[in-house]
Amino acid sequence: MKIEQKKWTQEGGWITTSKVALPSSPQLVLVFGASALVSQESVFSEVKAQYPSSHIIMMSTAGEILDTSVSDNSLSLSALYFEKTTLNVRQVEITNSAETKTVAEALAHSIPTEKLVHVMVFSDGLKVNGTTLVEGITSVLPRRVGLTGGLVGDGADFKHTYVGLDQVATEGKIVAVGFYGDALKVSYGSMGGWDPFGPERTITKAKDNVLYELDGKPALEIYKEYLGDKAKELPGSGLLFPLSLSLPGTDGVSQVVRTILAVNETDHSMTFAGTMPEGVKAQLMKANFERLVGGASSAASMIKEFNARAELAILISCVGRKLVLKERIEEETEAIREVFGPDTVLAGFYSYGEISPGSPTASQCELHNQTMTITTFEER
Numbered sequence: 001m002k003i004e005q006k007k008w009t010q011e012g013g014w015i016t017t018s019k020v021a022l023p024s025s026p027q028l029v030l031v032f033g034a035s036a037l038v039s040q041e042s043v044f045s046e047v048k049a050q051y052p053s054s055h056i057i058m059m060s061t062a063g064e065i066l067d068t069s070v071s072d073n074s075l076s077l078s079a080l081y082f083e084k085t086t087l088n089v090r091q092v093e094i095t096n097s098a099e100t101k102t103v104a105e106a107l108a109h110s111i112p113t114e115k116l117v118h119v120m121v122f123s124d125g126l127k128v129n130g131t132t133l134v135e136g137i138t139s140v141l142p143r144r145v146g147l148t149g150g151l152v153g154d155g156a157d158f159k160h161t162y163v164g165l166d167q168v169a170t171e172g173k174i175v176a177v178g179f180y181g182d183a184l185k186v187s188y189g190s191m192g193g194w195d196p197f198g199p200e201r202t203i204t205k206a207k208d209n210v211l212y213e214l215d216g217k218p219a220l221e222i223y224k225e226y227l228g229d230k231a232k233e234l235p236g237s238g239l240l241f242p243l244s245l246s247l248p249g250t251d252g253v254s255q256v257v258r259t260i261l262a263v264n265e266t267d268h269s270m271t272f273a274g275t276m277p278e279g280v281k282a283q284l285m286k287a288n289f290e291r292l293v294g295g296a297s298s299a300a301s302m303i304k305e306f307n308a309r310a311e312l313a314i315l316i317s318c319v320g321r322k323l324v325l326k327e328r329i330e331e332e333t334e335a336i337r338e339v340f341g342p343d344t345v346l347a348g349f350y351s352y353g354e355i356s357p358g359s360p361t362a363s364q365c366e367l368h369n370q371t372m373t374i375t376t377f378e379e380r
Contacts, residue, residue, distance in 0.1 A: 001082055001311045001379045002026075003345045007066050008033075008075035014046075017066060018345070025053040026079040027087050028177065030314075032349040033075040035060040035154045038169040039162045043075070051079060055089050057177070058169040059122050060162040062153030062319035063350035068333040070322070070350075072155070078347040080312070084183035084379050088112060091165040091175045097129040097209065103174065104136025111178045113142055118186040120314070120375065121149035123174040125161035125352035126261065129209045130367035131274035133174070134355055138365050147365045148188050148375040149176075150316035151273060151353035156236050156323060158261060161352065183379050187310070189302040190356045190366075190373040192257055193295025194285035196244055198226065201283065203245075206276040209261075210269050211243075214282060218268035226284060235260045235270075239320035242370045243272070246281045254358060257285060259320055259369035261352065273353040274367040285370070287324040296332035296372040300339035303376050306360040310340055310376035315348030318370045322350045332372060344376070 004026070005018040029051045037043050038058045047056055064076035092107045094100065111119065119141060123133060130151050138147055152161045162169035179186065201222075205213035214222055223231070223238065230237040238260035247254050262271040276282075296317070303310065315336065322329050337346065354373035357365050 001080065001377065003081070003312055004079040005066060005345065005347065006077040010073065022079065022081045024081065026051060026081040027054060028080045029054045029056045030078045030080070030347065031056065031058040031075055032061045032064045032347070033058065034073045035160055035162055037075055038164070041168045044164065044168040047077065054079065055087070056166055057122060057175050058164045059152040059349070060154055060169060061349035061351070062155050063322050065315050065333060065346065065348040067346050068330055068337050070329045070333060076347060078345070082379060084181055086180045088178040088180065089165055089175065091173055093172050094124060094127050094174060095172055096127055100129045100132040101136045104133045105140050107174060107176055108137045108140035111176060113145070115180045116142070116145050116178050117181065117184055118146045118179045119176055121147065121174065121176045121355060122163055123149070123151050124163055124172055125151035125153055126158065127172055128174070129275060130353040130355070131209065134365050134367050146186055146188065146357070147355065148373065149355040150351040150373070153319055153350055153352045156319060158235060185378045185380055186375065187303045187306050187360045188356045188373070188375045189299040189360060190354060190358055190368050190371045191295040191299040192371045193288060193291035193293070194242065194244070194257060194370055195288045195291065196283045197286050198284045200281050203276055203278050203280050203282055206278050209272050209275050211272060211276040212267065212269045219270050220263055220268040223270065234263045239323050240287060242285050242320060243282045244285050247277070254364070254366065256366050256368055257370040259318065259352070273369050289325065289328065292321055292325060293331045293335050297335040297339055299372050299374050300336040303360060303374055304339055309378055310344045311379065312345045312377040313340060314375045315346060315372065316351050316354045317348070317372045318354060319350045319352060320370045321372070336374065
């Protein structure tokens, strides 16, 4: 595998940051960037001019990762040339979260499965129910095929998220990449690092990804009690206080974190990035700087045990972590670099939801929030 990386900023334009010469046209070009940039036709045209024969996936983010650098209002480009692996890319449209199951299943059915080893999905971050997206895709794919990816972002604005396959990125798109061949080894891991606080509560009223009541009380009122002055900054301030859910599954009870996308002052409800099942135990979480960075390092370490020679690591972290860590945000990418060493190429973005099994040995894929999720690739 050969990887060329470039970065675009308003001040410097396009700068090639890697020293690798690609032997021929890369099969896939991933472009992570600010909403205002990836939604411009002129930006797509510039990338297409550089890689005319490649599949190009452009997506909006809440922050762009290139090596250990984390940037805003930039473009992070990684051109991937696989020597022994073939790819298949698909795109579908979605208009609202109620369509998620149908659209997810249709997307998965469109991906040929012979010799398929892994799928990465990049989805609009606001028009889907992330939990249902994962369930719909995994219900169709063979159990042997791994699934990772993320819900794309829009900074801390939560207004418009964009994805595009071989075209300018627009709202309402979901793109999947299938990876084929025995030579490719894919590993993944996901870890949080948030501390629980306050009493454990039960979800007593919810529908899909909308939470109405905890312990019979309006969910929004409970949140406002805990947030105090920060309540007037909702939904953005809610990223600092996600909910941890205890979900029963095939691998036993798993802890997943859910982040807030919107609030409704009329019915006192809160919309989350994934499904909020009634009867499930939930607990508020708060940030711990050292544990957040430690979580990123742990996600890398669990992969390192199974894939000692990762050539490429795609990092998908949560916008909530970025808002908490602020100027210390690069500590989590630097922690990952320390685990993988200097030869692993790092790229990725800050998201509205992370898709991955919890560990390289877990079979059940989940939607996560507020985690650092890593997918590594190696051609053998």
